[in-house]
Amino acid sequence: MKLKDILTEINFKLLQGDLEQEIKELSYDSRTVRKESLFIAITGFETDGHAYIDQAVKEGASAVVVEKSPAKFAPGITYLQVENSRRDLALLAKNFYHDPLQKIKLIGVTGTNGKTTTSFLIHHILESAGKKAALFGTIKNLIGKKELSSSRTTPESLDLYKYFYSLQKQEIEYAVMEVSSHALALYRVYGMKFSAAVFTNLTSEHLDYHRTMLNYKKAKAKLFTQLKKDGFAVFNFDDQAADFMIQSSAAQNNLTYSLVNENADLSTANYELHNQDLHYQTKGVFKVDIALNTGGVFNIYNSLAAALTAYKLGINKELIVQSFKKFSGVPGRYEIINAGQDFQLVVDYAHTPDGMENVLQSALANKKNNLIVVFGCGGDRDRSKRSLMGNLAEQYADYTIVTNDNPRSEDPADIFTEIKTGFSKDFKDYEVIADRKQAIARAIDIAQKDDSVFLLGRGHEKYQIIKDQKIKLDDRKVALELLKTKV
Structure with missing residues (x-):
């Protein structure tokens, strides 16, 4: 792809070189650079990508995106300066991979607790209903039957777009993804449009990074600003941050679930908890008896969120019930x-x-x-x-x-x-x-x-x-x- 086409929607200053050259790969890690790559230098918390520009050029990078102008320029290499290379990495990747999300329904799950189990449940329901779905999260990334290791809750934007491109080629319709507050604050999902988003809860966590609960809450709320207008959001009505999240939603359709409020779109007031399973009846947009092979009141919340999301995605309520019965749980979660x-x-x-x-x-x-x-x-x-x-x-x-x-x-x-x-x-x-x-x-x-x-x-x-x-x-x-x- 020509460099000039990869730079669509990006404000940049050309420091040296030209924009007509062909780019075969993008990279933000100098160790993965190949011939005719575009290397994006990101200022990190522990290391600064600008320190590895020379190494990237040595490995074959023909163009470099920087925030800070280098002291010297390698001959024959194109240098582009942007305000925020981490943010623009997401746009570069989107352009390079021809925005594969146009053909994929992206479902984001955020919150302090419950992201992993809720994501697993939604993915399980979709697969049980015969849909082709991928999963990205804390424990693993799953594309079809191929399991990939996971080093962080939400991958870097470039890695995500590589995955999305692969999903598009395999005609996988859904991508269920845990979206962490770090991912939202650090632009890992910047510019991505979500078809559905779920809010599980908000309690004190990651204050070493966010400093205050308000900052933490604002970071989580960013997910709901990235919803498609014809998409929908699902919120835990019992959480005190629910109203804040709902007000942030760009979607026209916002739904709630609850264990204590029957005015929610989906709720339950009748449940049984045992050591290894739970049972409850739902009220609201659909009424069913649900049995799940895992314990804990928190898993009632997780399953309500997953059931409501799947139902709004068009999955039959009886299929949801049957898929829950076959759910074997999440590794390391109860x-x-x-x-x-x-x-x-x-x-x-x-x-x-x-x-x-x-x-x-x-x-x-x-x-x-x-x-x-x-x-x-x-x-x-x-x-x-x-x-x-x-x-x-x-x-x-x-x-x-x-x-x-x-x-x-x-x-x-x-x-x-x-x-x-x-x-x-x-x-x-x-x-x-x-x-x-x-x-x-x-x-x-x-x-x-x-x-x-x-x-x-x-x-x-x-x-x-x-x-x-x-x-x-x-x-x-x-x-x-x-x-x-x-x-």
Whole structure:
């Protein structure tokens, strides 16, 4: 494609070169540059792409997009200056791949908690109804039957457009995508038009980046400004941020779901919760009996959001009911690990105060004996939640084991100290075991008949980050091996 055509809708200054040259590939990573590529230098948080321009040229880049004019220009290379290269990356990718979203219904799911499960459910319903759908999110990216690894909740804009181009070639009609606040703030979905969008909830998270809850809320709301006018949005009516999100919507059709308000478009006031499943009846735009093979009040919310979204996409209500019955759950989301032991063990990704409380409320509602909780807090992230999570552990658990999550560059001892500030001065029913494997082993060792053991914070994650090391650690595998030994 000619460079001048890739630059449609982009304000730029030509520093050197011409716009008639052919471009065969786009790249924002100098390690992936090939001959006749356009390299986009992005100013990142840890590294600056401008420092790798010479490397990109050496690898074959024939044109470079910059924010800062380089001190020297390589001969024969075209240099273009823009105001915001990260934002314009999305437009460059859209142009280069001929806007594949024109033929794809893009469904975005945002919120603090529930994005992954809600996305999985919507994708599962569509596939069960015979629709061709892709999934992009925290755990994996799925295109048809091909599973791709996921390094972040929402991929970079260029990677997304590569995926969308592949979907178009395979005639895949739907793309269901988790949309994080970082993705919205960092232009990863800039300029993309969504056919549908879902808001799950908003609680304190990522304040290390957003600084205030208002900034965080505004970042989430951006998704709904990118809806097509003939699209629709689905909102959790019970969340205090729902009105703010609804006011942000560019769609003409906005719908709500609720557990407490029968004025919502879809609601339920009659439900049953068990350790491994739940049942409820819906009211509103359609009435059905729903059964789901997973526990937790929060999964009623997730399934209501998915059901309402699928229904508005034209899926028959009976097909929705049948697909829920066949849903096997999401890895690391209220995942029950069973090796024949006489107590319950659950692995869950809950790593925020709200997520933790939701899981522990469900655990408490179904517990038969003692509740043992193993958790930690991530390093280099929002510190304000640590004491809150410590307080929740004391409030709900009969015994607590504080351990490492992903401490990253922080000293784990400092994280433990901040967690313990949430404990009352007389609280004694806890211990600190820094090594997470040992902490899980300890919980399993002390568990008695009919106890419940909950391993919180890491869910599906397969690696633990300590300093600059990435260590293999999967809570589910560790727990299963230890349970087999105990049994």
